[in-house]
Amino acid sequence: MTNLQNDNGEPAGIPADISDSGLTTGPTSGPEMSDIILIGVNHKTAPVELREKLAFSDEETQTALKLCQATPHVNEAMILSTCNRVEMLMVTKNQSLALETISSFIAATKSISLPQLKKSTYIYFGDQAIAHVFRVASSLDSMMIGEPQILGQLKEAFKIAVNKKNTGLILNRLMHKAFSVAKRVRSETGIGGQAVSISYAAVELAKKIFDTLEDKTVLLVGAGEMAELAVEHLIRNTVSGNLLVANRTFSVGVELANRYSGHAIRLEEIPEKLKIVDIIISSTGSPDYVITKNHVKPTMRSRKNRPLFFIDIAVPRDIDPAINRISNAYVYDIDDLQGVINENIETRNTESIKAERIVDESVIKFTDWYESLNVIPTIIALRRKLNAIADMELSKTMQALQHLSSSDRMAFERMTESLINKILHDPTRFLKNPGSHRNKSVYLDFTRKLFNIDS
Amino acid sequence: MTSILFIIILLYLLSSAGYILFLFAQKEIYHQMSYWIMMAGFAVHTILIGYEFFRIGYLPAQNLHQTLMFAGWSLAGVFLLLKYRYRLNILGVYAAPLTTAIMIAAFCVPAVAVSPTPLFKSLWLILHIIIIFIAEASLALACGTGILYLIQEHAIKTKTNRFFLKRLPSLEFLDRTGYAFVVIGFTMLTIGLITGFVYAHLAWGKFWSWDNKEIWSMITWLIYAALLHGRLVAGWRGRRAAIMAIIGFAALLFTFFGVNFLLEGHHDEFTK
Numbered sequence: 001m002t003n004l005q006n007d008n009g010e011p012a013g014i015p016a017d018i019s020d021s022g023l024t025t026g027p028t029s030g031p032e033m034s035d036i037i038l039i040g041v042n043h044k045t046a047p048v049e050l051r052e053k054l055a056f057s058d059e060e061t062q063t064a065l066k067l068c069q070a071t072p073h074v075n076e077a078m079i080l081s082t083c084n085r086v087e088m089l090m091v092t093k094n095q096s097l098a099l100e101t102i103s104s105f106i107a108a109t110k111s112i113s114l115p116q117l118k119k120s121t122y123i124y125f126g127d128q129a130i131a132h133v134f135r136v137a138s139s140l141d142s143m144m145i146g147e148p149q150i151l152g153q154l155k156e157a158f159k160i161a162v163n164k165k166n167t168g169l170i171l172n173r174l175m176h177k178a179f180s181v182a183k184r185v186r187s188e189t190g191i192g193g194q195a196v197s198i199s200y201a202a203v204e205l206a207k208k209i210f211d212t213l214e215d216k217t218v219l220l221v222g223a224g225e226m227a228e229l230a231v232e233h234l235i236r237n238t239v240s241g242n243l244l245v246a247n248r249t250f251s252v253g254v255e256l257a258n259r260y261s262g263h264a265i266r267l268e269e270i271p272e273k274l275k276i277v278d279i280i281i282s283s284t285g286s287p288d289y290v291i292t293k294n295h296v297k298p299t300m301r302s303r304k305n306r307p308l309f310f311i312d313i314a315v316p317r318d319i320d321p322a323i324n325r326i327s328n329a330y331v332y333d334i335d336d337l338q339g340v341i342n343e344n345i346e347t348r349n350t351e352s353i354k355a356e357r358i359v360d361e362s363v364i365k366f367t368d369w370y371e372s373l374n375v376i377p378t379i380i381a382l383r384r385k386l387n388a389i390a391d392m393e394l395s396k397t398m399q400a401l402q403h404l405s406s407s408d409r410m411a412f413e414r415m416t417e418s419l420i421n422k423i424l425h426d427p428t429r430f431l432k433n434p435g436s437h438r439n440k441s442v443y444l445d446f447t448r449k450l451f452n453i454d455s
Numbered sequence: 456m457t458s459i460l461f462i463i464i465l466l467y468l469l470s471s472a473g474y475i476l477f478l479f480a481q482k483e484i485y486h487q488m489s490y491w492i493m494m495a496g497f498a499v500h501t502i503l504i505g506y507e508f509f510r511i512g513y514l515p516a517q518n519l520h521q522t523l524m525f526a527g528w529s530l531a532g533v534f535l536l537l538k539y540r541y542r543l544n545i546l547g548v549y550a551a552p553l554t555t556a557i558m559i560a561a562f563c564v565p566a567v568a569v570s571p572t573p574l575f576k577s578l579w580l581i582l583h584i585i586i587i588f589i590a591e592a593s594l595a596l597a598c599g600t601g602i603l604y605l606i607q608e609h610a611i612k613t614k615t616n617r618f619f620l621k622r623l624p625s626l627e628f629l630d631r632t633g634y635a636f637v638v639i640g641f642t643m644l645t646i647g648l649i650t651g652f653v654y655a656h657l658a659w660g661k662f663w664s665w666d667n668k669e670i671w672s673m674i675t676w677l678i679y680a681a682l683l684h685g686r687l688v689a690g691w692r693g694r695r696a697a698i699m700a701i702i703g704f705a706a707l708l709f710t711f712f713g714v715n716f717l718l719e720g721h722h723d724e725f726t727k
Contacts, residue, residue, distance in 0.1 A: 205611070207625060208607070208611060208620055208623075208625050208626065209611060209625060209626050209627065210625055210626075210627050211624075211625045211627040211628040211631065301689075301690070303690070304689075304690025304692065305690045305691065305692040305693055305695070306690075306692065307626060307627065307693065324612060327693060327694050327695065328692065328693045328694065330611055330612065332614070336614045339614060339617065
């Protein structure tokens, strides 16, 4: 596992002391930052071909979650699989075992060699993992920074893990924090305003192919939210009514077409309509190519070779990449658009800096909470609280008993101290070792809540 | 004379540098300045050719030096005109250095004495030369536009070269402009050939004499005719049109120089 790479290209191996502690102190030692680990691939580390291959279906997600439950020392887990990323978030006391289990599971089910997988994988531990989750939720790590879908996808992934009882105290808290961070980033920065960046990229490219977009006709294949985002800016550059929408569910297509005063067509009509459209945006969930080279080649002649521009934002892809080899036909998939988007990132830098600050703040807050789940600080805080109560009550009582000698007072003080010690004795012992099958973090969290330590 | 030619070359050279600067820095002012500098070069160039015309009494395009001078002049003039009309600023990156190169070549070629004949003063010959040179300059620009098209198409297809993608105009625009240049060039070429035939009839008593130059002129004309026909009938747009424009210009160059250097014909004296 030590040769796995993180985003900076540096080996993200498990530090020796961490893996040691994981093995020697066993599952009952207190929570440590490094227990939270995140392993994954995204659009920055893996090309679309690999992401297509690695994407988890619903059944695969459930199988993997079951596997995590069966793996010793993996306390909590969830899986996020979108078109741009496959990530697995785990809370475990045995990082190397967890990572190995999940890696070999992926390698086996996706028939990909381990070294090949490792080359594209990043692994984060502790606060780095937390920061990554927050960044993903806030759409800062998205291909199109600020795109809103990722939050919904993350919520869905979390729901599945919750339903499968794969999450616990830590992931529940982490995810709820992530959702609120995302909400803050959205409302406090202008990142969300850039959600249409795929649109901008598409328009910028279209303007390098077509002299003017005004008289061009756009065909939308698939009427999802993504498609609508993509088409929004494009449609503003064309004359209204030049939009065709092809969708598997015809009524959904009609609805979207009406919104932009376009027309809905049936999927079967696409090859025929290729003769009259100029720009095609495709975003269906189809596992196969929706438009192939054989559809396009014959139409070029009747189009008199007027250019055709395909924008494929679906993963797996809808448009056969071989179409790009046909003269006057141009295919851009979601990775290709990244190149264009990258150039626009600079203009967003200030907003990103704000968003990153929000993420950093939230990471620190979460880390504080997480570290408070350790036994020693909890017991110290508990004792401090009891001491404070005792001191206050003692001084109140002593004011009424002015006649007592100093040795009498000392006796009272000794008594309260030993009371506190006696009271704390059993809880301390229990918290230090709640039993090997119990999750200590839960009890620590409960204790802190019970005694209202964190307020 | 030489010093004036030197000034012309210097102005064209400055204009070329300005256009190359424009390619990299993308500041409007660079191509605007380059355009005006080229205009200045062209003005001096026009005066020089006009002066020669009146001094010797016939169009100075009878030896290689004069021919190159004239080719550079017509290219600069046609570029200045068409750039103004079609607003293809970036084409200066092609046209200005090409003009400069032609002028440097003219500078290096010694002027061979020409023994003038009364035929040189024929109006048909003057028309033939001027029109053919305008045609050739337009077709040279069509070739340059074709090259720009291929560069931009390559950038879009391979998705890697953001440098040109950002700097060159849209494919459709390049294609349409290139087509316009070919139409202008082809029209001029047709008129130029007709005036040539008329002049041949006056000079040698027949319109067509199976001379190498004539044959190659016809081949060139046919290539451009095919290009235009293909576009109108079969929709040869984009890449194919761009390649045809480049092939056509190569054929044109061969007709212009190659025939004279490699084959025998009645235009021989131009290249001496």
